[in-house]
Amino acid sequence: MSIDILPAGRARRGFRDVPVPVVVIALAAIIYVTAAVITGQTNQISFAGLTGLLQRTVALGLVGLGQTFAILVGSIDLSVAALISTVAVLASYLMQGDPGMIVPAIAACLALALCVGAINGGLVAYWGINPLIATLSTGLILQGVLSAGFTYLGGRVAPEYQALAYQGLFGVPLPVLLLAVLALVAWFVLAKTRFGAHLYAVGGNPDGAKLAGLRVERFVLAAHIIASLGACVAGLYLAARLQSGTPWIGRDGIYDLESIAIVVIGGTALSGGKGGVIGTIAGVLLFASLDASFNMFGVDAFLKQVLRGAIVIAAVAVYAVRNKGHVA
Amino acid sequence: MTAISDTARATRRLSLRNINFALVIFVVLYAAIVVLQPNYLDAALFMNFLRRAAPLIILASGQLYVILSGGFDLSMGAVVTLVVLAASMLIGGDPEMTWVVIASLYAMGLAVGLANGFIVSFLKVPSIIATLGTMLLVNGLALAWSGGAPRGDLPDNFRNLGRLVLKDVPLVGSLPIAVLILVVVTLLAWWGLHATAYGKRLLAVGDNPRAAELAGVPVKPTRISAFVISALSAVTAGILIGGFSGVSVNAGRGLELQAIAACVIGGALLLGGRGTVVGALFGALSLFALFTLLNLLGLPQALRDSLQGVILIAAVGASVLRHRRST
Numbered sequence: 001m002s003i004d005i006l007p008a009g010r011a012r013r014g015f016r017d018v019p020v021p022v023v024v025i026a027l028a029a030i031i032y033v034t035a036a037v038i039t040g041q042t043n044q045i046s047f048a049g050l051t052g053l054l055q056r057t058v059a060l061g062l063v064g065l066g067q068t069f070a071i072l073v074g075s076i077d078l079s080v081a082a083l084i085s086t087v088a089v090l091a092s093y094l095m096q097g098d099p100g101m102i103v104p105a106i107a108a109c110l111a112l113a114l115c116v117g118a119i120n121g122g123l124v125a126y127w128g129i130n131p132l133i134a135t136l137s138t139g140l141i142l143q144g145v146l147s148a149g150f151t152y153l154g155g156r157v158a159p160e161y162q163a164l165a166y167q168g169l170f171g172v173p174l175p176v177l178l179l180a181v182l183a184l185v186a187w188f189v190l191a192k193t194r195f196g197a198h199l200y201a202v203g204g205n206p207d208g209a210k211l212a213g214l215r216v217e218r219f220v221l222a223a224h225i226i227a228s229l230g231a232c233v234a235g236l237y238l239a240a241r242l243q244s245g246t247p248w249i250g251r252d253g254i255y256d257l258e259s260i261a262i263v264v265i266g267g268t269a270l271s272g273g274k275g276g277v278i279g280t281i282a283g284v285l286l287f288a289s290l291d292a293s294f295n296m297f298g299v300d301a302f303l304k305q306v307l308r309g310a311i312v313i314a315a316v317a318v319y320a321v322r323n324k325g326h327v328a
Numbered sequence: 329m330t331a332i333s334d335t336a337r338a339t340r341r342l343s344l345r346n347i348n349f350a351l352v353i354f355v356v357l358y359a360a361i362v363v364l365q366p367n368y369l370d371a372a373l374f375m376n377f378l379r380r381a382a383p384l385i386i387l388a389s390g391q392l393y394v395i396l397s398g399g400f401d402l403s404m405g406a407v408v409t410l411v412v413l414a415a416s417m418l419i420g421g422d423p424e425m426t427w428v429v430i431a432s433l434y435a436m437g438l439a440v441g442l443a444n445g446f447i448v449s450f451l452k453v454p455s456i457i458a459t460l461g462t463m464l465l466v467n468g469l470a471l472a473w474s475g476g477a478p479r480g481d482l483p484d485n486f487r488n489l490g491r492l493v494l495k496d497v498p499l500v501g502s503l504p505i506a507v508l509i510l511v512v513v514t515l516l517a518w519w520g521l522h523a524t525a526y527g528k529r530l531l532a533v534g535d536n537p538r539a540a541e542l543a544g545v546p547v548k549p550t551r552i553s554a555f556v557i558s559a560l561s562a563v564t565a566g567i568l569i570g571g572f573s574g575v576s577v578n579a580g581r582g583l584e585l586q587a588i589a590a591c592v593i594g595g596a597l598l599l600g601g602r603g604t605v606v607g608a609l610f611g612a613l614s615l616f617a618l619f620t621l622l623n624l625l626g627l628p629q630a631l632r633d634s635l636q637g638v639i640l641i642a643a644v645g646a647s648v649l650r651h652r653r654s655t
Binding site: 260305 | 638
């Protein structure tokens with residue numbers, strides 16, 4: 001009997017069982033290649049074109065990695081955009097072109113991110129404030145202080161630091177390597193460590209995790225700190241890439257919404273407890289290839305914003321529409 | 329006897345606790361304004377204050393419907409921007425066109441509200457993501473349509489809705505049209521929420537959608553209508569803002585968060601189930617009084633955002649603590 005059941009079970013395997021990241025990456029590749037072929041820019045399908053594409057994924061990818069942790073644990077971080085701006089401005093302000101200040105500036109930015117993450121996590125985990133409101137508010141606070149304090153473009157990063165964003169190893173840009181390494185670390189933490197397993201448990205069922213003896217609050221706090229650190233690294237990268245930070249760099253990049261969108265597209269459940277960073281990386285590849293396609297087609301900047309809005313909704317809807325209940 | 333007096337004392341204590349928190353904040357803040365600028369006690373200046381606060385109050389009462397239904401509407405600011413830009417381009421300075429254009433602005437608002445409602449109810453996208461998406465979409469459309477720079481201007485009969493002040497009105501002295509519109513909108517919002525079966529259904533849906541559904545409430549239409557009401561209130565606010573601030577591509581930036589903050593200060597429970605129009609009204613007035621106070625103190629505009637963040641955390645945090653103690 002059991003022999004009969006097994007093949008039947010296997011026969012039911014179909015499109016639905018293909019892992020989400022594979023589907024998303026395939027979609028990204030199809031979109032990118034189709035756009036390149038239609039617009040006759042086949043030179044985009046080359047090593048140089050692809051590294052250019054990957055370079056474009058770095059900032060969003062870094063934020064997305066951190067956001068994955070926040071969403072996995074059942075929370076969310078809307079303060080990332082403001083934190084990116086703050087870090088980018090702080091880094092260039094502290095460096096003022098002096099190579100000796102590179103390490104202190106990075107350390108200061110990481111410390112700031114740690115504080116912001118701890119505040120976010122504290123408000124959400126220990127005070128019980130709705131994560132959307134808590135992180136939206138810390139974002140507002142950061143953005144307000146930032147735009148009040150830095151109305152002019154303050155300082156610029158050291159040339160040696162800037163070079164980091166443009167150098168490469170075996171033809172692969174360093175920032176892409178950084179993203180790859182951090183993605184691997186994040187994957188390892190989530191998939192292979194006890195901390196990762198507990199994180200999934202807390203996100204999937206906080207009450208159950210609590211009854212099983214986990215200190216739920218600590219995991220939420222840790223996830224928020226990781227989310228802030230991800231945004232911090234993205235801000236540091238953008239400062240290197242653009243020479244100096246502007247107070248609007250994060251908001252103009254819509255990193256808050258887009259990081260959530262790529263995490264969700266990658267198959268991580270907004271309710272927490274399901275998903276992972278491989279999906280997030282697939283999501284950022286999809287967004288980057290869409291963006292590259294818009295550029296190849298020469299879509300106007302405002303229209304691009306319209307399309308982005310529509311794509312974010314559509315992407316989340318693809319997963320959400322199967323929900324049986326009502327959503328908030 | 330003692331028992332009766334005990335309960336009497338208990339109810340008195342209860343009613344003291346039930347005094348709207350936002351009303352107290354507003355009175356304190358307005359008193360501080362008066363200390364700095366005594367002429368704010370003038371009826372005319374108070375009317376002017378109300379006129380400038382009117383768009384925020386209207387936005388807050390619309391947002392309240394969505395918050396009570398358990399969601400958020402972040403697309404309000406973008407709708408305001410769309411309304412201001414669309415009005416200037418469609419009217420093109422021709423006063424004959426004003427009423428036709430206003431009708432079409434409401435049609436646009438209706439479309440955005442329906443879109444939000446359908447995305448949330450049928451596609452099951454959480455409202456914060458859905459309305460952030462429509463915010464990008466509507467903002468992008470408005471900017472693409474206007475080419476990024478506002479063209480055309482608004483004729484006087486359109487702008488008067490926001491800025492005309494009727495003089496020598498009995499009882500109140502001066503009466504801005506915007507305040508008249510504000511009163512009508514607030515009364516409508518109050519009636520819809522507190523005097524109709526629809527309002528009860530909305531609260532039920534926000535409190536527990538599944539239970540409401542089992543009790544026979546049409547959950548989806550109720551939620552969609554909340555988003556439509558919110559979008560229509562954003563159109564109304566946009567018309568007033570276009571009237572007294574003129575045309576700008578940033579007309580609506582950040583207003584959605586101010587509206588949410590106003591509701592929260594006014595005691596509305598996020599994710600639904602509890603809140604009042606009077607609370608939202610005083611919440612919006614408190615927020616606006618705070619902005620006015622900051623201006624009088626000469627603090628940089630940008631710090632408004634920071635302060636708003638602190639207020640949001642404090643208001644939600646306070647309601648969390650109150651809730652924890654009562655349960």
